[in-house]
Each structure stands twice: as structure tokens, then as C-alpha cells.
Amino acid sequence: MAARVLVLVGTRKGAFILESDAERRSWTQRGPFCETWPINHVVADPATGVLYAGGGNEWFGPAVWRSDDRGATWTHSGAGLAYPEGEVPVKAVWSLAVGHGALYAGVEPAGLFRSDDGGRTWTHLSGLRDHPSRADWQPGGGGLILHHVLLHPDDPRRMWVGISTGGVFHTADGGETWEPRNRGTRCDFLPEGQRYPEHGQCVHSLAMAAGLPDRLYQQNHCGMYRSDDGGRHWTSIEAGLPSSFGFPAAVHPRDPATLYLVPLNGDSAGRFVPDGRAAVWRTRDAGESWTPLRDGLPQENAYFGVLRQAMATDGLASAGVYFGTGTGSLYASADEGDHWTGIARHLPPILSVETLVIGD
DSSP states (O other): OOOEEEEEEEETTEEEEEEEETTOSSOEEEEEEGGGOOEEEEEEOTTTOOEEEEEEETTTEEEEEEESSTTSSOEEEOTTOOOOTTSOOOOEEEEEEEETTEEEEEEETTEEEEESSTTSSOEEOTTTTTSGGGGGOOOBTTBSEEEEEEEOSSOTTOEEEEEETTEEEEESSTTSSOEEOOTTOOOTTSOTTOSSOSSOOOEEEEEEETTEEEEEEEEETTEEEEESSTTSSOEEOOTTSSOSOEEEEEEOSSOTTOEEEEEOSOTTTTSSSGGGOOOEEEESSTTSSOEEEOTTSOOSSOOOOOOTBOEEEOOSSSOOEEEEOTTSOEEEESSTTSSOEEEEOSOSOEEEEEEEEEOO
């Protein structure tokens, strides 16, 4: 069977799917799905092809949608996506991760849930919210959200999460206990002398390098970082970038030294691409140097932003790279970022982009 590529898009008004063959020259678009709920993250289980979409808000409540037929039909469940009585209710699902026979959901207010039956029922992993630092977690601009879950590819008991604004936390026992892993990441918004706390950093994005699970990349509110020891120590890799501020980070599917970013012009300067000229910045040497990739992207009057989960790569031989904007445009590159084309316009604001390659 010839390879097909699905780009899974979460938006403020439902999920969308774009599909192409391995050449990735023309695309078909389907959606909106999930009854136009706000959908923060759409992912696929590569082993089964099942699609999951997480979202909700204070009106709908939290839920995870599921499709077993590539988006033709969907069901959803929020069974168990709740904190004990008396706590602030779970507002929405913000992130999903599939691995080791389980499905994980990060939610707002920040917490982590696990499903062992494909999203039909959920169990709260209370160890994270039992961490003594929880009283210090504060909402970022998007709320107090757990927006990234990274699963170790070989050890089902190890995972990392990113919380705004709580920081990066790691567990080695399946979520029973957690430790903060933020050493070396700064908080410019704190007073001088307090800018490297144990926790409280505003994490924007976390990504795991291909083949090196202890190499992590982090786009933070205050800088761009790499860790080579599972987050125990972080090193700044923002030199050469036009800004220390941005949201998404996407890794190459095979090369652990290649990473893609979309820097923005700053937290208080508009949060759009610098100078209104769109570029994806790529490193081939784990952040030692950076190159802007602009071919095919708008180079004037482009005042859009790209959110924390709205960038992804595919696993084909020449890796595809994709990102979606807050103004509803979706861009794609079939040659690892060298050239770009728009593949969708006028979607609702794009919150997440992920991919699934089938039949390869």
C-alpha cells in the first residue's frame, strides 16, 4: 500500500484532517469534526491508526474524542476526567500522548490522567498534583495548563510533563512521584537573584530528540534550551535566534540534532513573527547554530503567531514539516523545511498540528 500522510489539526472550532500521498503536492481537507468543540490537541496511535482529539471548555466540560475510521465517525467520553469534590473542576483537555498501551491526557487546571481502554474511562494520576510545589503553580497567558506529555520510548514508567507556569516535571515510577527538572532555565519575570528557581518556569514547548530520549528541547517563555540528561540540567541554545520568545518546537523524526522553531517577536511586542516576515528556524547541530527558512512563506505584512502545539514533522524519507497559524493558515514543507507552501486557509485559529503516516 502506498504511503498516505494525514495532518491532524486541532482548532477553536473542531478538528480537521488534511490528507495527501507521499509526494505531498496536493491535499484534500475534511472537517470540522468533534461537533466544532474547541479541540486543543489531535493525535494518532501509530500502531492502530486510531485518532484521538482532546478539548472542551467551561461550557462543554472536558472530553477526549475517538475515531477508529480515520475521522469518518467520532465518539467521545469524559468519564473520570474530574478532580475530587471541592477542587476547581477540570475545564478542558489540553494535551494527549499515546504509548505503552495507554493514553495520557494533560488538563486545565494542570493535572494528568491515564486511560487504559482507549479513552473511554480515565484515572487521575494524583501524584503530580500532590507535589508540594503545586500551591505555587500560577496560570500563564493560556491558563494553568499541562500542555506537553513526553513518554520514554522504552521505559513505560518514565515520562516528562510541561506545565505553564509550574515547570518541567519528571516521573520514574509511572506517575506516583515527581521531581522538578528546571535547573538552568530562567524566569526573567522574577526579581533579580530569584530567576533560576527550582520550579515556577513558564514552559512553552517540550520535544524529545529522535533516538536519544534523554535529549530534550524546551522553548520557554524566557529562552530556548537543550538538555542531554533528561532535564536535570538545561543549556541555553538561543544564540543566533531573532528572539528568545516563541511557542512551538518540532524535532526531526530521525536526526536528534535537527530541530525546528517559529520564534516570535517577544512577549510584550505583539507575539507575531519578527518584522512581519515569516520564517521557520532550523538547527542541524542541536542548537549551536540556526538558519531561517523562508522560501514560500509570506515576507511582508505577516502578523501571525504559532501556538505551542501547532508544529509537527512526519516520518517520510524527506521529512515533512508543518505549522498552523493563529489566523487559520496551514503551511507544509516536503523537503525538511527548504521550501514551503500553504495547504489550507481560513480555518479557525489553529491550536495543534500532528501527523500520521499510513501504509508506508
